[in-house]
Amino acid sequence: MKTYKLALIPGDGIGVDVTASAMQVVQAAASSLGFGINPQHFDWSCAHYLETGTMMPENGIETLRSFDAILLGAVGWPETVPDSVSLHGLLLPIRKAFTQYANIRPHRLLPGVEGPLKAEGFDILCIRENTEGEYSGAGGRVHQGTVNEVATETAIFTRTGVERILRFAFDQARLRRGHVTSVTKSNAQKYSMVFWDEITRLVAQDYPDVTVDMMHIDAMAARMVMAPESLDVVVASNLFGDILTDLGAAIQGGLGFAASANICPDRSSPSMFEPVHGSAPDIAGKGIANPIATIWSAAMMLDHLGEAEAAAAIMSAVEAATAKGIGTRPGRQTTDEITTAILAALEENV
Ligand code: NAD
Ligand code: IPM
Ligand code: MN
DSSP: OOEEEEEEEESSSSHHHHHHHHHHHHHHHHHHHEEEEEEEOOSSSHHHHHHHHSSOOOHHHHHHSSSSSSEEOOOOOTTOOOOHHHHHHHHHHHHTTTTOOOOEEEEEEEOOOOOSSSTOEEEEEEEOOOSEEEEEEEEEEEESSTTTTTEEEEEEHHHHHHHHHHHHHHHHHHTSEEEEEEEEEEOTTTHHHHHHHHHHHHHHTTTTTTTTEEEOOOOOOOOHHOOGOOSSSSEEEEHHHHHHHHHHHHHHSGGGOEEEEOOTTSSSSSSEEEEESSTTTTTTEEEEEHHHHHHHHHHHHHHTOOOOHOOOOHHHHHHHHHHTTTSSSSSSSSSSHHHHHHHHHHHHHH
């Protein structure tokens, strides 16, 4: 029996509940369809930081390298550990070290879910650059604490980094409706974003079958609200993609539905799967987090591993549950009730 080695990092807050739920669904699909998932649990989190002084051990990246995939809940507990410490100690180094440069975030309305807009039929695949740009970590502070203090945060864009994410987006468009919207702010940012636009035009020449439009992030935010159904593949830099995907999550009914895959496209390193949302301190410990975003992310993981049938079965089970009103409104059902309904639908499907 084919068995996959999975690194499971629940992390903080609701990350613990939603990964437990997703693991139940993944294991049920695996046993019905005849493959194995062998999870190893890592307790790397803010609690781990408070005990040990690090978010993950020094050899954490090397430890993860031997796994087929990583499933992560959420990282961050700002009440006790600054986000700049926790995220730069765990989540962001994994994305970077494993060259998970393509962050895939699908946005569509599941059956039975009413978003805040009249946006029926919208189906966006956001491709977020995931290793450089505004998240490069370059910069610093001088004259700290004085009136002359200056803080810089340098966004670094490389030709390799920009070209590969654009090619990835155009390739995805070929598998969908053949349209790419590339998002920048090249009217105000005259180096990096003009560079991005130039590379978009170059890459587009290799994809005559894909239509492309280039938009500024501000106009794009308005378009996502006014006409989300006009978009197919959206490609953006790290920070712009981060913001647009919480907006996409809102249009699809909330952060509880938004899935995310951090992909290393050449498969030289493991890819990581996680919901778009964070640790949700406001609802942590209440047992009411929506696990659907993480279950969907786990389905993307199985698809990436080559278990397309299991991935499709999980998504059908999720859709069967939401069509009956399960998990569609915050707090109506508990995390456990939503998980049980999805497991029951899965059992009927496979
Ligand atoms: P958040 O995504 O955790 O929460 C935003 C809002 O959405 C909250 O009201 C929350 O209750 C709600 N929400 C989120 N997920 C939900 C779910 N599954 N079901 C129901 N409601 C849900 O964002 P935040 O409050 O800005 O961040 C909290 C912490 O998480 C911070 O430390 C932040 O840095 C971190 N964070 C981590 C990740 C990650 O690990 N990938 C992502 C985003 C934020
Ligand atoms: C996300 C999160 C992270 C990001 C934070 C927690 C660093 O918001 O995955 O969307 O900005 O990438
Ligand atoms: Mn985000």
